[in-house]
C-alpha cells in the first residue's frame with residue numbers, strides 16, 4: 233500500500249464526522265461559517281442557511297460546490313419547512329443540527345421598540361424552536377442538536393433585555409428537550425459564547441464610535457483580555473456534534489474566556 237494511501241486512511245480515521253450530514257443555520261457568517269469549515273474538515277456533508285444571498289454564495293465557494301447553501305429566513309415557518317424539504321430531498325436525513333442563526337440589537341430597556349422586540353423573539357427564539365421541531369422527522373437515531381445561546385442568558389447584561397431573555401428561553405428549551413428527545417437517542421446541548429469577534433457587533437444598530445467603545449470596554453473587562461475567535465466556538469460545536477460527547481445531554485458549554493465568572 234502506498235504512503236499517500238496510508239496518509240489518506242489516517243486522515244479519515246482522525247475525522248470525527250465522516251459520513252454525517254449537518255445542517256447549520258446562519259452558516260454564512262461568524263460562528264456558523266467557522267463551524268461549517270471545521271465540520272467539513274472532519275468529513276461532514278453540509279447544508280448552510282442565511283438570508284443574504286451574496287455571503288451564502290461566498291461561503292459555498294469556500295466550503296465546496298457540494299455544500300447546499302439555502303437562502304432561508306429562520307423567522308419564517310414556510311422557509312423552515314421548505315428548508316427541511318430541500319434537505320430531505322438532497323440528503324434524506326440529518327445527523328447534526330446546529331441551530332445558530334441569530335440577531336442582537338442593543339437598546340436601553342425604556343427605548344426597546346415593539347419592532348426590535350418582535351424581530352429578536354421571532355428569529356432568536358421562535359425561529360430556533362420551529363427549526364428544531366420541523367427538523368425532527370429528519371433526525372437520525374443518535375443525532376446531535378446544538379443550539380447557540382449566549383452568556384447574556386445568565387449574566388445581567390444592560391441594554392440586552394430582549395436578546396438575553398430569548399437566549400434564556402433557549403437554554404430552558406434545551407433542558408426540556410434534553411429529556412423529551414433522549415428517548416429517541418437524540419442529544420441536544422447548547423453552546424454559550426461570550427464576546428466573539430464576528431460581524432454581529434456591526435449589526436447592533438449602534439454608531440461606529442459607540443461600537444468601538446463597547447468593544448474596548450469588553451476587552452478591558454474580560455478576564456482573558458481579548459475577544460474569542462469564532463474558530464474557538466466551532467471546536468466546542470465539533471465536540472458536541474461528535475460521539476466524543478455521547479454522554480452529555482441538555483447541558484451548555486460556556487466559551488467565554490471567563491467573562492461569566494465576573
Ligand SMILES: NC(=O)c1ccc[n+]([C@@H]2O[C@H](COP(=O)([O-])OP(=O)(O)OC[C@H]3O[C@@H](n4cnc5c(N)ncnc54)[C@H](OP(=O)(O)O)[C@@H]3O)[C@@H](O)[C@H]2O)c1
Nearest residue numbers: 258261262263282283284305306333334382427428430432
Ligand atoms: N458574537 C458573539 O459575541 C456572540 C455571543 C453570544 C452568542 N452569539 C450567537 O451566535 C450566533 C451566531 O452569531 P455570530 O456572532 O456568528 O454573528 P453573525 O456573524 O452576525 O452571524 C449571524 C448569522 O445568523 C444569520 N441570521 C440572522 N438572522 C437570520 C434569519 N432571520 N434567518 C436566517 N439566518 C439568519 C446570519 O445570516 P444572514 O445575515 O444572511 O441572515 C448570520 O449567518 C447567534 O445566535 C448569536 O446570538 C454570538
